[in-house]
Amino acid sequence: xPITYSRISNxxxxxxxxxxxxxxxxxxxxxxxxxxxxxPETFGRDHLPGLVVAVPTPISQVAVVEYTRANAAYVxxxxxxxxxxxxxxxNGGAGGGTDLELTxxxxxxxxxxxxxxxxxxxxxxxxxxxxxxxxxxEPQNEFFGIFAIQVYxxxxxxxxxxxxxxxxxxxxTGATAATQSLQSLFFDIPIRTLIRASDVSNNxxxxxxxxCAIAKLDSAGTAADHKLQLKRCTLSAIxxxxxxx
Amino acid sequence: xxxxxxxxxxxxxxxxxSDEVMExxxxxxxxxxxxxxxxxxxxxxxxxxxxxxxxFRHIRQGAFSSGExxxxxxxxxxxxxxxxxxxxxxxxxxxxxxxxxxxxxxxSGASIEFYLPDDPAAVIFTWQIFVGSDASFTxxxxxxxxxxxxxxxxxxxxxxxxxxxPFMFCDHTLSGGAGAYNEERQRVYSGHCVKTNLTAxxxxxxxxxxxxxxxxxxxVRNMKYIRFx
Numbered sequence: 001x002p003i004t005y006s007r008i009s010n011x012x013x014x015x016x017x018x019x020x021x022x023x024x025x026x027x028x029x030x031x032x033x034x035x036x037x038x039x040p041e042t043f044g045r046d047h048l049p050g051l052v053v054a055v056p057t058p059i060s061q062v063a064v065v066e067y068t069r070a071n072a073a074y075v076x077x078x079x080x081x082x083x084x085x086x087x088x089x090x091n092g093g094a095g096g097g098t099d100l101e102l103t104x105x106x107x108x109x110x111x112x113x114x115x116x117x118x119x120x121x122x123x124x125x126x127x128x129x130x131x132x133x134x135x136x137x138e139p140q141n142e143f144f145g146i147f148a149i150q151v152y153x154x155x156x157x158x159x160x161x162x163x164x165x166x167x168x169x170x171x172x173t174g175a176t177a178a179t180q181s182l183q184s185l186f187f188d189i190p191i192r193t194l195i196r197a198s199d200v201s202n203n204x205x206x207x208x209x210x211x212c213a214i215a216k217l218d219s220a221g222t223a224a225d226h227k228l229q230l231k232r233c234t235l236s237a238i239x240x241x242x243x244x245x
Numbered sequence: 246x247x248x249x250x251x252x253x254x255x256x257x258x259x260x261x262x263s264d265e266v267m268e269x270x271x272x273x274x275x276x277x278x279x280x281x282x283x284x285x286x287x288x289x290x291x292x293x294x295x296x297x298x299x300x301f302r303h304i305r306q307g308a309f310s311s312g313e314x315x316x317x318x319x320x321x322x323x324x325x326x327x328x329x330x331x332x333x334x335x336x337x338x339x340x341x342x343x344x345x346x347x348x349x350x351x352x353s354g355a356s357i358e359f360y361l362p363d364d365p366a367a368v369i370f371t372w373q374i375f376v377g378s379d380a381s382f383t384x385x386x387x388x389x390x391x392x393x394x395x396x397x398x399x400x401x402x403x404x405x406x407x408x409x410x411p412f413m414f415c416d417h418t419l420s421g422g423a424g425a426y427n428e429e430r431q432r433v434y435s436g437h438c439v440k441t442n443l444t445a446x447x448x449x450x451x452x453x454x455x456x457x458x459x460x461x462x463x464x465v466r467n468m469k470y471i472r473f474x
Binding site: 015016017019020023024026027030031032033034035038039040041042043044045047048049050051052055057058060062118120122124170184185186187188190192231232234236238240242 | 248249250251254255256257258259261266269280282283287290291292293294295296299300302303304305306307308309310362363366367369371404405406407408409410411412430432434435436437438439441473474
């Protein structure tokens, strides 16, 4: 709002009251600025806080680890309880090592300024096939690797079914039955998602992790020989504030 | 800064001091107690109670975040040579040359120099790149032609981003005939890297390639950074 200042003209009384009225009108205006008082693009990075409210150090693992149909079998799309899923771990499907899991400062998704938690996962599939003790084993293209993101909020893990990604093993054209099992895939699986309040029933978010599983078209073969081998995996997250209106 | 409270109120019958009048107008020694507050000191406390939230129109572009994206429409061929041991990427041995970040070639269209105006809370790098090659699969590791990607920031290799790419060929010694080409194994590779320790100033980031294949053809869809204050 424009500030209206009453000028003191010739013939007007110039006394305490006229002075106080003029000063207080400006004082009141400056203490009650409205949106219209602020020019476009007034506020820069020196005036405003950042959008990032929490950013944990990304976690990576580089050594090759493996999961089998015996210890990390696919439990189904969006399956619960979420504890049936196998977390990507530095010891693979056997577990007991370090999980590919991030811990962040508690983020309250019910806060009106909650923007979301942006999550990035890259997981490199080195191999997805049968590792039989003898013979060619089951065809490589009968195997699937599955990946997803889970979030710990309140006191429970939540599985984000929309983040499930699948990769199928394949056989190089020309490979013989004896050699098809030797080949590596080196496929990289990217997952990008934004965690919303509805994903976690409005509970406070404190952890994010990546899970994986292996599936096969049929049950033929030895489950413990059917392996998903992962090489480099990285999980990153950024909690953001700011809502559009 | 708090709301403006003028120190002097004038009283009928008393002589108004010119100093007091002036101090109401301008007194930099007492912040918030004169109209000098107009000179850049107005803040949230001066906001009317019914205002609500800041509108996006009030915020300067780049205040919260900024970024830049590069890309290239032209396919680029990287030729590693006919012998793995003679690869231009690999003056050393074929089996370990990819281990040295210095042996990697920057990919045009996937390399960027950028300026950070302040110490950011985080910088996100992402890229989408297509690579096809005649990297082949053989039983003997020494004869296997390979292609690797590596992401470097300020010349420092980001270990977690190193990726070996899928083989496109099956060597004829394994297939029992001519080597077979598998075009469906060409992939678009989407990678990411998040840094929380970059400081204000100029930086560089580049996706680089190492290859002992005869030919690696690269199409860069994009590579970008996004800075968060």
